[in-house]
Amino acid sequence: MTKDGDDNRASVPGGRGLRADAQRNRERVVEAAREVFAQHGLDASMNEIARRAGVGIATLLRRFPTRDDLIAATFAEKVRAYSEAIDEALADPDPWHGFCAFIERVCQMQADDRGFADVLTMTFPTAKALEAERDRAANALTELIEHAKTSGRLRRDFAHQDVALILMANAGVVTATRDAAPDAWRRLVGYLIQSFAAEAAQPLVDPPTRAQMYRALIRLPQTPR
């Protein structure tokens, strides 16, 4: 399962170059973090993650000095999957179908992973790799939207920022209903997609600017006191 061929010593982000046992521990931590973040969200206790991983807190903290470091390592894969979902949508011969399928898919990902739902609605300026992938995804997304508009099925006033809006709205529904009504979000997304169809388009207030949305995404994980 290890995808890195070279194992020369160097502090590469991925953790290559660690002593074999340290490398093993690192992976156990990330694995534990995946579970715990998925269940409890990004503000889960570091202690619990260490406990679940079967390592001391010090070990966790040494490998991931800040929470953001751990988050970045934990969700790198999923952010990649997110980004690939856009590529797949772009490959769909029917751009509108691709667009709708993408929206549903990413909302499903939010529903499945509480931590990931948060990751999608914030940025982590310190986590370079994560943000790079996100930028890549953002560009592909712009293209996807453009295609869907050109096909005539997506309303022309749909804005890139609206996608972030969907994710935030979906996150709200998902966090509230995860236990009691795990499919409730489908209803919301169903409504939204219908209103994105060009046929249904009625005048709308302007979207928030991109700059505004970007700033909205930088709020801290646990909203500040």
Add this chain to the structure above:
Amino acid sequence: MTKDGDDNRASVPGGRGLRADAQRNRERVVEAAREVFAQHGLDASMNEIARRAGVGIATLLRRFPTRDDLIAATFAEKVRAYSEAIDEALADPDPWHGFCAFIERVCQMQADDRGFADVLTMTFPTAKALEAERDRAANALTELIEHAKTSGRLRRDFAHQDVALILMANAGVVTATRDAAPDAWRRLVGYLIQSFAAEAAQPLVDPPTRAQMYRALIRLPQTPR
């Protein structure tokens, strides 16, 4: 501004029957709670509320033994305003216009008050008065929806539960964008309302059941570990 005429001694929920100074302190606490909850949400620190009110923690805790008690006292007025907004919507000669205006108004209330946004997306079984008013509101809401459907403008498959869904979605947008893009929620609500129009109606997945939504509303303020 005091709306209670009698001041006989009795432990009435409102706090009538307290010694004059105690009554004064009680009001300062509620006032402080209003501000702090609005800014920081329902899981704000009790200490901070006491500090802001200029009273000791003990005083706060004696008057409001549980957080829910304080929440109930703090938001009683706003829940009443919410319930009255439905009545006003019902009084609108154009039921569809009344319905839309109501949705926008309550979402605006969420945008204005972070604590209230939470109050609308949970129930407080212990806070009888609050819940009674909510039940009253729920009934009026059913009626409003029925009128709007009868007028032919609201799609027939719109469910009572969808309103809660809107509030949850809006809460998600509002908590994420409050600082950076305070009007972003209008865009979401704009989309949603368009999809509620009968003309635009396309088949939709079933809504969550009422029982499901009710259970979703009972989750704890700070989602449990």
Add this chain to the structure above:
DNA sequence: CATGAAGTGGAGCGCCTATTCCACATAGCG
């Protein structure tokens, strides 16, 4: 205006975080 009831605030407790530090263990090279 005196007195007892009512009300007060802060110190203290227990529990939970995150973060630092250091004596000890071990992988893996020579």
Add this chain to the structure above:
DNA sequence: CGCTATGTGGAATAGGCGCTCCACTTCATG
């Protein structure tokens, strides 16, 4: 095999929270 850089875990620290307890203050009544 033996030695050392590398890595480890838990104790210790510091700070936050809700909540309790009690010596003190203040109200308002006769």
